[in-house]
Amino acid sequence: MTDPDRTRLYEELALESRRYLAAYVLFNQAVADHLGLHPTDVQCLSLLTAEPEPLTVRQIADRTGLTTGSATRLVDRLERGGYVTRTPDRHDRRRVLVTPVPERLARVTALWDDLGRTWQTLLDDHSEDELRAITRHMRRAHDLSQTQIERLRTLPKQDQARPGPHEGP
16 A cells, blocks of 8 residues: 555655756756857766766767767867867777866856855755765666666657648548
8 A cells, every 4th residue: 555645745756856857957058058058068068077087979979869970069069169179099099089178167167166056055954864865866866867768769769740630640
């Protein structure tokens, strides 16, 4: 038997999660607009700076779900903007690594730092145990998202366009 309070909490959490994700996507768009970048470019910079080592275009494509051609165009835009450089891999000269340019990223970091101070206030009233629980949840949500992304990429695509009521079969 399911506890009605727990069921209600799951439903509330599902609704708030949807609202949070939509707000984050719109926030990312606003940041990108402010910086004169594409939202995917902002997320790519975030991925690049979260990794301990530079990535290849193929790795960027794999992490973002873009084709290698689209990932190449994304890196081209970032390179033109001075946010990244392409450098040969010292261990495998056939590979090219995409490396963030710290001086140029300072512009993005300054914006994140400014906005982050306000976001930090959301966490100020949480105990250390609560912060650990939130961090654990975010880490597990990230890992589950990666698994679900891989699963979705293996499924057949849904019909993109369905005929309207007057457009035939």
